[in-house]
Amino acid sequence: MSRFNIKHWFLGGLAAASLVGGLQAETITISCGAVGAERQLCEEGTRLWSEKTGHEVQVVSTPNSATERLSLYQQLLAAQSGDVDIFQIDVVWPGMLANHMIDLSEHTDGVEEEHFQPLISNNTVDGRLVAMPWFTDAGVLYYRKDLLEKYDQPVPETWEQLTATAETVMAAEREAGQDKFWGFVWQGRAYEGLTCDALEWVASYNGGTIVNPDGEVTINNPAAKKALTVASQWVGTISPKSVLNYTEEEARGVFQSGNALFMRNWPYAWSLTQSADSPIKDRVGVVALPRGEESGQHAGTLGGWQLAVSKYSNNSELAADLVLYLTSFQEQKRRAIQGSYNPTIPALYRDEDVLAAVPFFGELFETFKNGVARPSSATGDKYGRVSNAFFNSVHDVLSGEANADQALSKLERDLRRLGRRGW
Known part of the structure; x- marks a missing residue:
């Protein structure tokens, strides 16, 4: 896929920044998957953040095949494109993509300590937290x-x-x-x-x-x-x-x-x-x-997906804020209840509302925690x-x-x- 086609893949219909409350609202672009309810839940979560902050979010779809998605990402990042601010990345990609991502620990205020620590370790490359866990998985x-x-x-x-x-x-x-x-x-x-x-x-x-x-x-x-x-x-x-x-x-x-x-x-x-x-x-x-x-x-x-901010983003601080919102306790709880996406925060596996919606989360907690x-x-x-x-x-x-x-x-x-x- 040529760089020209990649650009148009992502930017087809991309909205310009709009005015909110008389102030210039920035537009953050995030790549989300479309497997099952992924796209819908991503759009709902980003809309909630938009209502809270007054900034726009453009959700762009990527191939469902992880192999095709990685290839697309690598071409975009090799071109140092700023077209996408936030990338949804597989649990096995931090080491491959780390050089293109910002260090999120400069924005987290320690909130990463609430997540499964093996995932935080997985997402830390050369001392830099290059992605925040969004949801985990096991077959x-x-x-x-x-x-x-x-x-x-x-x-x-x-x-x-x-x-x-x-x-x-x-x-x-x-x-x-x-x-x-x-x-x-x-x-x-x-x-x-x-x-x-x-x-x-x-x-x-x-x-x-x-x-x-x-x-x-x-x-x-x-x-x-x-x-x-x-x-x-x-x-x-x-x-x-x-x-x-x-x-x-x-x-x-x-x-x-x-x-x-x-x-x-x-x-x-x-x-x-x-x-x-x-x-x-x-x-x-x-x-x-x-x-x-x-x-x-x-x-x-062991599966699961993380959110990472491109170092080529023109709005990295705002993008990091969106990442922290989407990976937060409340947003992960909403996604667990509505879409049965496994939280990366252990406390949610004891949450009564989550267990009522997805009973097997409790029974298979060790499977999710200790996947291959x-x-x-x-x-x-x-x-x-x-x-x-x-x-x-x-x-x-x-x-x-x-x-x-x-x-x-x-x-x-x-x-x-x-x-x-x-x-």
């Missing part, structure tokens, strides 16, 4: 309570149990005339979301991470091969072949329309499955993702290339282009070559 399993009860099936504890249950219920539902019904939907496109899904499978079989904290490439091991082999057997059986092009929203579309028994997704999908017009309202349960066999572990990849981290810290600014190599290798296994042994052996060689001079 979870959604299931149809009514269908498990109908067919007298338990909530699965292992991937093997999930596979067997999905086969049983899918066959019965199709025999009953539901010819579009599937057992399990998830994120299978070759993008960052597949890195998250596949890392959960590998970790659940005790296969470790892609690169360990010491920088050693560890992915080529028997447990990881077992995990990917199991997942590859879902495609075309309990999962549609089109799952190989699913992101979060495609998976949610199938599940929420009533056409799947299980779904792997992030917590944001809960409020949407419970909306008034949802065909499966009040029929959904949420639990930790299954273990790999009996000896494995429940593993949810992607190896962004160990690999630094090469993480994007590491993840790209990983999700493409996994996609090859899922699509039948290679078996797990071939794919992981090649991946190991490629990653060792990439990290030869240090991460």
Whole structure:
């Protein structure tokens, strides 16, 4: 995408600064995602800040694919563009984008101490707080309570149990005339979301991470091969072949329309499955993702998004004020209740209003707090290339282009070559 096109991507319809109360109102531009209710909640939050301060906010959408969004950001920042003041960045991006962001600790007055400290540490690069946590995430399993009860099936504890249950219920539902019904939907496109899904499978079989904290490439091991082999057997059986092009929203579309028994997704999908017009309202349960066999572990990849202020912004102080408002206790509470977005402030997991709206927040608190981290810290600014190599290798296994042994052996060689001079 050319810089000219990037500019027009962001600036189409950008409003000029307006007059408020006789004073010149500044316009702050923020990039927000549009997965689920993200765009709506972002617009509502920025509108509340606008009413409070008298300044304008322009919300611009970015690609839902995290991989495409990162590429867009990197091109904008490389051009030192001031078109966007605030960037919504993934939990694995602070190290890659730190040089382009201001130090927010100069504006926080210590409020970062109220947040999960691992996230604050994650967002601190070379002593600079380059982003504030907005919401956190870990992958979870959604299931149809009514269908498990109908067919007298338990909530699965292992991937093997999930596979067997999905086969049983899918066959019965199709025999009953539901010819579009599937057992399990998830994120299978070759993008960052597949890195998250596949890392959960590998970790659940005790296969470790892609690169360990010491920088050693560890992915080529028997447990990881077992995990990917199991997942590859879902495609075309309990999962549609089109799952190989699913992101979060495609998976949610199938599940929420009533056409799947299980779904792997992030917590944001809960409020949407419970909306008034949802065909499966009040029929959904949420639990930790299954273990790999009996000896494995429940593993949810740590996700979440942060807000960072570009150092190329012409209104960095005002932008920092908006960031602090959007990441505040009250605003995170509103987003948790209305959109089931996980707060980054531990106190909100004891809030009665939040727990009434999203009951599983309390039950899965440890899952959210101790999610499986992607190896962004160990690999630094090469993480994007590491993840790209990983999700493409996994996609090859899922699509039948290679078996797990071939794919992981090649991946190991490629990653060792990439990290030869240090991460």
